[in-house]
Amino acid sequence: MKGPEEIWRDHLAEGRFMLQRSVSTGAYVFYPRPFVPGSGEDDLEWVEASGEGVVYATTANRRSPEKGGTFNVALIDLAEGPRMMARVVGIDPDSVAISMKVRAKVEDLNGAPAVLWEVADE
């Protein structure tokens, strides 16, 4: 039986962005664990993420074009509650702004599936 991190990555490899939710409390957990951090409930089930998020903080990491160019790193508040590090794509890396509504997609990033985010249509 696999641990939660590998199960999460298996879902991702199938193109699915999954979160854990406690059956008894309804609390969402990310990153994946066998229990709810801080309170310890171990009745977690896997549920599909809504894919809705809001930019909490953002930066553009400056990098020369030869090395791949400047790229975005952001913290995204998921609609379900948890926060994750991710990248907002499809927009200039330094045009990403706090409070932007974004939508998740699962795509390849540097050779492995990753949760990436695009600016959501209003």
Add this chain to the structure above:
Amino acid sequence: MSDVSLLRGKAACVGAATFGCGESPGWTATELMGEAVRGALADAGLNLSDIDGIWAATAVHAMPAMSLAEYLGIQPKYSSGSNIGGSSFMSHVLDAAMALDAGVVDVAVIAYGSNQRTAGGFRSVSEPMPFEAQYEPRNPITAYALAANRYMHEFGATREHLAEVAVAARAWASENPEAFARDPLTVDDVLAARMISDPLGKLDCCLVTDGAAAIIMTRSDRARDAMAKPVYMLGAAMAHDHRMISQMPSLTTTCAVDSGWRAFGMAGYGPGDMNTVQIYDAFTINTILFLEDLGFCEKGEGKDFVSDGRIAPGGALPVNTNGGGLSCVHPGMYGMFVMIEAIRQARGDAPGRQIENAQLCLAHGNGGVLSSQATTIWGTKDTL
């Protein structure tokens, strides 16, 4: 019922030294650390054979206390290499005070050393962050850039506010003969520097230097016999609330709120009593966040508090009087150097930038990505 405040004033720093700060080509991290320990022992009038407790943390040793003890040729009764990042050394002071008070050890050494500048830049034995690494954060700077971005959004701060921190640090460094970067610096210089991770440019970031530092602590009753003027540990406390920046509860409030509150509580003094404030300024945003979280101003007011020369030489509050990690020295983990400046100020041994009658000096450490916070308060005999 035991009370942590019973540790107040029970232990003192009786020796302090730095070694190889700036550039030390041809030296290893262990060699630099060993020489800092010898310097601190000489300052205290003690010998290698007197040490029976050893604390060390570095970015390059998996078991730093053992490596250092072997190098020094000593067999300690107690040792620890606890590593919570750059604030490790403040937490080591609390450990050492407890071990001294309990009689587990009689002479404690706390040490750090790094040759990162001449060895080709910052390296660390730290593991990649499991749910972050794929997005290529250039840590630590990316994490601090995210915090600065959020702070600017919430409180209307600008890059000029951040630059004021770097300018004040440089003004202090220009008065410190030991500082690495002493050329004049303006807000415009900081704004014009190469951008690295928005909104932080090159001059919003700490130096990359070599350097080592060590302090010797004993119980206060024994400290009276030491050669150097004892500086007493009045308060110490630590806290941490995350490892990865994505798990930090709020990017604009650190758990220095907690470590500061408890350290002041142990010491029986408050922010307004401090004659100097030394805080871990790995990036310009740090100084603003910690001045707020430690209670020197309200949340959101730090951006104005650091402006108009208020924390610079001649300002209302002397902050980072050695020039800080931004302009004095920053060999990867800066916490020891923060404490040594507080101790030197309290000893009246800070040539060029000595604050008159510096009786109470705060030294605050930060580790990881705003992750761990550890606050120490040091005072002269008259403050006991």
